[in-house]
Amino acid sequence: MEHRHLGRTGLRVSRLGLGTLTWGRNTGERDAADQLKTFWNAGGSLVDTADVYADGGAEYLLGRLIEDLVPRSDLVIATKAGSVPDPDRRFDTSRGHLLAALDASLQRLGTDYVDLWQVHAFDPGTPLDETLQALDIAVASGRARYVGVSNFCGWQLAKAATWQLAAAGRTALASTQMEYSLLQRGVEREVLPAAMDLGLGLLPSSPLGRGVLTGKYRGGTPQESRGGSEDMAPFVAPYLDDAAALIVDALTIAADGLAVSPLHVALAWVRDRPGVTAPLLGARNAQQLTAALSVEALTLPDEICQALDDVSAPLHRYPDHDWSTL
Known part of the structure; x- marks a missing residue:
């Protein structure tokens, strides 16, 4: 698998990442092991998790597999x-909370350091400089090699990244993680331009529109799908409206013309967008993951990209719109 630099850092990661949102909850140890081995055998390196996934169960499971299955x-x-x-x-x-959480993560993962440590979301109740100081401490102590943020809007990201670049001794942010797909292009308005200008790589979560861009919901909700499960149905429901259906229809037409699956077209589209480092894949089993990883050989023709851009274009008005016509 091709590797890319994460933002303007020297860290190279596979251009597809493996997400672990369901590990320890809907995904048991055997399926997780199969996924990790499949991902590693395909040349994948970036594995993303969080301390709250399955209340720490995802990190604990990943730690067990690193010890027994794949070299750290x-x-x-x-x-x-x-x-x-x-x-x-x-x-x-x-x-205090962040550094204690990092120590707990390292214990569950069974490792002395994480390669990338990310603030999960913006907290308006904590001064931003205090939050960023925790990132500096984590890197200075060797517990994290690189740091980033997740779910920061445009101004929050720009403020955080600029603060870290403002003085010597601070650790520059390497990345931001945000949802990004043909069904969710909101990051293009402010987050992605800020990330590109400030040298951060974007790690798109839910690059398949929470599974909807695979096309499996076109005829209804499969019982074994995330949308058919009680706990994940609310997560999928926002992307089952008429607007999403039009995008999925266009995606399917493009896939048929290229003799590939809608999954491959949707994944190749987001993987190769400007500013993107590595979309994060969430699979139910190794078979699903294998299908997604086979996108490695696919590059979309420009005319297909343009057609998908047009059909999925978000509506941005002021201040992006030409204000002189208002």
Whole structure:
């Protein structure tokens, strides 16, 4: 698999990453092991997790597999901290919480360091400079090699990245992780331009539109799908509307013309967007993952990219719109 630099850093990662959102919850140890081995055998290196996935179960499972299945040195392990696992889904990015969470993550993962440590979301209750100081401490102490953020809007990302570049001794942000797909292009308005200008690589989550861009929901909701499960159905539901259906129809036409699957076209589209380093794949089993990884040989023709751009274009008005006509 081809590898890319993460933003303007020297860290190279596979241009497809493996996500572990369902590990330890819907994905058991055997399926997780099969996925990790399949990913590694395909030349993949970037594995993304978080301390709140399955209440730490995803990290613990990944740690067990690293010990028994795949050499630690072959992987780029990324994890996140800052989410608090309670019914209100609140965030705490105070220095104390973040550093304690990092230590707990390292213990579950069974490693001395993570390659990429990310703030899971912006916390308006904590001064941003305090949050960023925790990232500096993590790198200075050797517990993290690189740092990034996740789910920061445009101004939050620009403020954080600029702060880190403002003085010697601070650790520059390497990446931002955001949802990005043909069904969710909101990052193109402010987040992606900020990331590209400030030298951060984008790690798109849900690059297949929470599974909808595979086309499997065109005839209804399969019982074995995420949309058919009680806990994940609300996650998929926003992308099952009429607007999404039009995009999926266009995607299917493009896939038929190229003699590939809609999954491959959707994944190749987001993988090769400007500013993208590595989309993160979430698969139910190794068979699904193998199908996604086979996109490596596909590059979309320009006319297909343009057609997909047009049919999925988000509506941006002021201030992006020409204000002189208002």
